[in-house]
Amino acid sequence: MSDNSPYEQHLDLNSPNRNLAPLSTSVDQKGRLVVGGCVLSNLAACYGTPLYVIDEESIRVACRTYVNALHKKYQGPSLALYASKANSSLALSRIIASEGMGVDVVSAGELLTALNAGVATEKIVLHGNNKSNAELQLAYQNDVTIVIDNRYDIEQLQGIASEVRPARLMLRFTPGIECHTHEYIKTGHLDSKFGFDPDQLESILRELIGCKWAKLTGLHAHIGSQIFELEPHQDLASVMVDALQLAREIGHPIEDLNVGGGLGIRYVSEDDPPSIDDWVALVSEAVMKACRSRNLDLPRLLCEPGRSLVAPSCVTLYTIGSRKTIPGIRTYISVDGGMSDNPRPITYQSLYTTCLADRPNSKAEEKVTIAGKHCESGDVLLKDVELPPSNSGDVLVVFSTGAYNASMSSNYNRIPRPAAVIVRDGHADLILKREQPEDLLIYDLMPERLIEVG
Numbered sequence: 001m002s003d004n005s006p007y008e009q010h011l012d013l014n015s016p017n018r019n020l021a022p023l024s025t026s027v028d029q030k031g032r033l034v035v036g037g038c039v040l041s042n043l044a045a046c047y048g049t050p051l052y053v054i055d056e057e058s059i060r061v062a063c064r065t066y067v068n069a070l071h072k073k074y075q076g077p078s079l080a081l082y083a084s085k086a087n088s089s090l091a092l093s094r095i096i097a098s099e100g101m102g103v104d105v106v107s108a109g110e111l112l113t114a115l116n117a118g119v120a121t122e123k124i125v126l127h128g129n130n131k132s133n134a135e136l137q138l139a140y141q142n143d144v145t146i147v148i149d150n151r152y153d154i155e156q157l158q159g160i161a162s163e164v165r166p167a168r169l170m171l172r173f174t175p176g177i178e179c180h181t182h183e184y185i186k187t188g189h190l191d192s193k194f195g196f197d198p199d200q201l202e203s204i205l206r207e208l209i210g211c212k213w214a215k216l217t218g219l220h221a222h223i224g225s226q227i228f229e230l231e232p233h234q235d236l237a238s239v240m241v242d243a244l245q246l247a248r249e250i251g252h253p254i255e256d257l258n259v260g261g262g263l264g265i266r267y268v269s270e271d272d273p274p275s276i277d278d279w280v281a282l283v284s285e286a287v288m289k290a291c292r293s294r295n296l297d298l299p300r301l302l303c304e305p306g307r308s309l310v311a312p313s314c315v316t317l318y319t320i321g322s323r324k325t326i327p328g329i330r331t332y333i334s335v336d337g338g339m340s341d342n343p344r345p346i347t348y349q350s351l352y353t354t355c356l357a358d359r360p361n362s363k364a365e366e367k368v369t370i371a372g373k374h375c376e377s378g379d380v381l382l383k384d385v386e387l388p389p390s391n392s393g394d395v396l397v398v399f400s401t402g403a404y405n406a407s408m409s410s411n412y413n414r415i416p417r418p419a420a421v422i423v424r425d426g427h428a429d430l431i432l433k434r435e436q437p438e439d440l441l442i443y444d445l446m447p448e449r450l451i452e453v454g
């Protein structure tokens, strides 16, 4: 066993987002990779592949690090919310809520998941730039805080909420902050579909004062995702405290300042994201400093990590199938999943780290490209990676797949979605059943007349 395998190195035990592999990763005496006390190739044999394997310890450590850092660094009250769009399931919502966190949701499906997982309604926040009437009603009926994003939200809520029980609202605005991340996951720049334009902020705040059905208690902004820089978050804090001052002057009882999520993670060894502690310390200090200089009482500080909370906890297991070598050009190794279970490479050109489940420390001897099984040339999970010799039937591990994989999965090519297990202390529990090809037919209908024609 080598000491320098990236899969065993844990650079920061409190910050799973700085590690390539889940915190509980180790290699057993036979040289096989183990997560949560479970041999990965045994899990593949037992549950089939592709398989999402989630390390409970990594998730709990990430939650505790956020919650504890907020308590330590921020002198006012605080609440960390899980941005459940990263990976929404009953089991994950339950684990995260059990660590004292809330959950934010952007659809009726995510909201029902949080409610059914037993997340306290006062710790659920509904986002979205185009909420349906049914979604707003479900949120209002369950006393969930609603983040108004645009005038359409206000128009719809006027017909839903009553003066007797005003809707509890936060207001999202675009802070006008640029950060360096993929174009598709930037949200804070002015040309964004999310939130009120900063120029509209004052007039909207004044308009809402007259709405007896509304109780505006918070402000929200989110600048983007997979961010490695700390400065944009610092700038965000001062822009938000300006808005806080304005909203309070206008007469809104603003208690909550929600600074969103966005902390990046290490997908490949070259990535170097800040730690959760450093991120929380910076945001807390920036908010406190801005409040002090404007003589404002500290609001409750809310943040909404998604990726940094769950991505590092999960690995995806695949079985290697066919191989194609194009002499002088490339060797393709194909696996039994791909863009349907992990759309990030084809969507964002994202990079990942991989190894063989039973030979994580063997010497890399060939450069290969790992292709998915979908009918799309772009369905490549990893391009030009070094691997030891492998055979069909070997189990391949792809790291850091806990965020925006399962939640963005599809049935492209009518391929069933993978199962997910959560592992801890040598036990694996199934938290998501594997879809079967027959399941994909349940919404199909055959019109009578087509049967008659034959």
Ligand SMILES: *Cc1c(COP(=O)(O)O)cnc(C)c1O
Residues within 6 Å of the ligand: 083, 085, 086, 127, 222, 224, 225, 226, 260, 261, 262, 263, 304, 305, 306, 307, 308, 403
């Ligand atoms: C996506 C999103 C988050 C979470 O972002 P991460 O980069 O996954 O931490 C938080 N808040 C809002 C409003 C979001 O849309």
